[in-house]
Every structure is written in structure tokens, then in C-alpha cells.
Amino acid sequence: MNGKLLIGLGCACLPVLCAEAQPVNRSVEAPAAGELVISLAVGDVTVRGWDRAAVEVAGQLGEDARELELTRSGEQTIVRVIPEPEESQRSGQGETELFVSVPMDSRITVNGTNTDILIAGVMGAQSLHTVSGDIETETWAGNLAAETVGGDVRVSGRGEVEEATLTTVAGEIEVTGAFRLLEASTVSGDIELDILDAVQMILNTTNGDIEVHATFDGRAQLAAETINGDIDLEVGEEGNLNLDISTFSGRIENCFAERSSGAAVPGGDVAVETDMRRGDRRRGGGELQVTADADSPTVRARSLNGDIEICSS
Numbered sequence: 001m002n003g004k005l006l007i008g009l010g011c012a013c014l015p016v017l018c019a020e021a022q023p024v025n026r027s028v029e030a031p032a033a034g035e036l037v038i039s040l041a042v043g044d045v046t047v048r049g050w051d052r053a054a055v056e057v058a059g060q061l062g063e064d065a066r067e068l069e070l071t072r073s074g075e076q077t078i079v080r081v082i083p084e085p086e087e088s089q090r091s092g093q094g095e096t097e098l099f100v101s102v103p104m105d106s107r108i109t110v111n112g113t114n115t116d117i118l119i120a121g122v123m124g125a126q127s128l129h130t131v132s133g134d135i136e137t138e139t140w141a142g143n144l145a146a147e148t149v150g151g152d153v154r155v156s157g158r159g160e161v162e163e164a165t166l167t168t169v170a171g172e173i174e175v176t177g178a179f180r181l182l183e184a185s186t187v188s189g190d191i192e193l194d195i196l197d198a199v200q201m202i203l204n205t206t207n208g209d210i211e212v213h214a215t216f217d218g219r220a221q222l223a224a225e226t227i228n229g230d231i232d233l234e235v236g237e238e239g240n241l242n243l244d245i246s247t248f249s250g251r252i253e254n255c256f257a258e259r260s261s262g263a264a265v266p267g268g269d270v271a272v273e274t275d276m277r278r279g280d281r282r283r284g285g286g287e288l289q290v291t292a293d294a295d296s297p298t299v300r301a302r303s304l305n306g307d308i309e310i311c312s313s
Contacts (some may be wrong), residue, residue, distance in 0.1 A: 003101075021094035024068050027056040030077045040065075040081035041113045043096025044133075049104030049121035054085065055079070076105045081136070105144065116151075123159075139177070142258040152189070160197070171209070175282040180217075189228070198222070205229060209306070215313055221298040228308040235299060242298040243290035247308050251290045255311035 008264040030036075032053050038045055043062055051115055055077045057070055069080040102108070107124035110117050116133040119126060125142030128135050137144070140159035153164065157177015165183045166173050172189040175182065178196040185204045195201065195214040200204045201222045203210050209229040212222070216236045222230050230250070235241070245252055288310075303306050 021060040021062050021096070022065075023060050025056075026068070026070055026273075027054050028070055028072045029053060030055040030072060030103060030106070031075050032103045034075040034077060034100045034103065035107045035301050036077050036079070036100070038079045038100065038108075039112075040096060040098070040115060041080065041083050042115070043098065043112075044118075045098045045100065045110060045112065046118040047102060047108060047110070047120070048121060049106070049123065050101045051104060054101075055103075055225045056091045056101040057098060058101075059098040060094070060096065063094040065096050100144045113283075134171070144212070153264075154186075187197065191208055209263040214313055216297040218297075219295055221300075222297070223300045225302040226306060227304045228306065229303065231300065231301050231303055231308045233299065233308075233310045234299050235310070237312055240292055241290065242292050242296050243288060244298070244300045245289070245308055245310060245312065246287040246301075247303040247306060249305050250303055250307040252286065253307065253309040254288060255309070271292070 028288050030053060036055060040136065042064055051249065057068065057079055061068055065081050066084045067082045069082060071078045071280050079100060101224065102122065103245045104121055105123045108119065108122055109127045112130040113185070114132045114134060115130040117130055117135045119128070119137035123140040126137060126139065126144045128137065129148045130148045130151065132150040133148060135146045135148050136154045137146065138156040138158050139161050141161065143162055144164040146153050148171060149169045150171065151168060152171040153166045153168050153173045155164065155175045157179055160178040160180065164179050166175070168186045168189060170188045171186060171258065173184045173186055173191045175184065176194040180199045182195065182198065183202045184191050186208060189205060189208045190208040190262065191203050191205055191210045192210045193214065197217040198214050199217050199220050203224040205226045207228045208226060210224045210226055211232045212224065213234045214222070222235060224233070230272065299310065
């Protein structure tokens with residue numbers, strides 16, 4: 001079934017009558033496990049999952065929005081806010097704010113410009129993009145891609161997500177839950193993770209700290225790198241980690257008990273250290289390498305100007 005609803009909100013009235021935002025409340029039938037695509041330039045959008053086979057859009061359109069387009073074609077439902085022409089746009093307090101209810105098994109794509117995005121109770125894959133705005137979502141089983149330029153990314157994992165890619169330029173990244181593959185990258189901001197049963201994590205920031213509390217699944221891999229910032233890792237089990245850690249101008253603090261550590265060198269020889277005692281855990285710069293076995297998780301951490309601390313979770 002195809003359907004199309006157009007909510008015309010163009011204003012030909014007197015300016016005083018057009019100053020306020022226009023309320024909207026429309027719905028269309030939708031498949032239980034279809035795709036929802038939302039597009040808007042300015043405004044905030046909140047999406048929640050429910051148990052009805054319909055998409056409902058409520059809220060208001062701001063002064064710079066001409067109309068809301070709600071369309072359905074096959075498995076895909078599209079919510080699009082059409083802006084006023086640039087020469088007709090007015091500055092005022094009325095802003096677009098949409099509350100979208102969608103079948104909980106739907107897949108979601110949101111594209112915004114100056115847009116805050118909030119997602120809750122949706123089981124399918126999510127692709128969330130905004131230029132200037134925060135992204136906050138909870139995930140269940142579907143893969144996640146979240147990208148913003150000027151904003152924070154916050155993710156709560158409620159199920160086990162196979163793959164999550166999180167990116168921001170000027171903002172922080174905070175994640176909790178179970179993720180098999182997690183990539184997180186920010187230029188100016190911190191990364192803070194609390195992860196269960198991770199298989200692979202790739203973390204990068206230029207000007208920020210990285211803090212990770214994680215349990216590992218099997219031969220997991222963690223790579224964390226920052227230019228100007230500290231790295232604080234509480235990961236894995238003591239005595240069951242391969243470590244490759246280095247900092248150029250910071251300190252390395254190892255919370256583990258005394259152990260042998262080795263670094264493979266050309267020719268197959270192994271250089272062994274045994275001086276990592278509890279009473280002397282700090283070094284100024286340099287490297288820390290610990291070899292467990294091939295089936296143990298591997299942790300690689302790099303900081304140019306920062307301290308690195310590693311402890312068991």
C-alpha cells in the first residue's frame with residue numbers, strides 16, 4: 001500500500017499570525033519491520049519504538065519550515081521537513097520539534113543539519129547523521145552508525161550489537177553495553193566506554209582522554225590512540241593480556257603484579273623484562289610490552305603527550 005500525506009504550512013497571512021510554530025499530528029500505516037527515513041535541516045527529532053504498525057509524527061514545525069511531507073512506498077516510510085526558501089526565512093523562537101513513533105523492529109535513517117537526535121526503543125539498524133547537534137540513542141541488535149561534526153554521541157546498548165561506528169569532530173563519545181566491533185573517533189573530545197564481551201575496539205582522539213572499562217570475548221583486540229590526552233584502561237583479566245603500550249612524554253602505570261614481559265626482535269629472539277613491581281609501577285615515557293599467549297586478548301595503546309594506566313577490569 002502506498003500513501004502520501006502533505007501538511008501544507010506555508011503562510012500567506014499577516015506576519016503577526018505566522019510568528020508561531022505550527023502544530024502537526026499525522027500518521028500513516030507502516031510495515032512492522034520496515035525502514036524509516038527522516039530528513040530535516042533545523043530542529044530536533046525524537047524517535048521511539050512502539051507495537052503498532054504505523055508511523056506517527058507529532059510536534060511542531062518552526063518558522064523556517066514550509067511543510068512536512070510524510071510518504072510511504074513499500075517497506076519505506078519517509079518523513080521530510082521542507083524548508084522555506086532562504087529569502088523567506090525568518091529568525092524567531094519557533095523551532096521545529098518532531099516526535100516520531102515507529103514500529104519497534106524498524107530500521108532508521110536520520111539526516112539533519114542543525115539537529116539533535118534522540119532514539120529509544122527501536123530494535124533495527126540505525127544510521128544517524130547531523131552536522132551541528134547531539135546524538136543520543138539506545139541500540140538492541142541492529143548495527144549502528146552515528147556521525148556529528150559539532151556535538152556529542154551517547155549510546156546505550158540494550159542487546160548485543162555486531163558493529164557500531166561513532167564519529168564526532170568537536171564532541172565527546174560515551175558508550176555502554178555489549179558491542180562486538182566498536183569504532184569511535186573524535187578530534188576534540190573524550191572517549192568513555194563501559195563495554196561487555198568486546199571482540200574489537202578501535203578508538204582515536206586527537207585532543208582528549210580515552211577511558212575504557214571492558215570485558216573481552218576470546219582473542220579480543222583493543223587499539224587506543226590519542227595525541228594530547230591520557231589513556232585509562234581497566235580491561236580483561238590480569239595475567240591474560242598481550243600488551244603493547246607506549247607514550248612519548250607521559251608515564252605508564254601498570255596495576256598488575258610482577259610479571260615477565262617481552263618484545264619480539266628481528267631474528268626471533270625475545271627481550272625480557274621482569275622489573276614491573278607493584279612498588280615501582282611508573283616510568284617516564286617509553287614502552288611496556290607483555291606477552292601472554294596467542295589466544296589471549298591484545299591491547300595496544302599509544303599517547304604522544306599523556307599518561308597511560310592499565311589495570312584489570
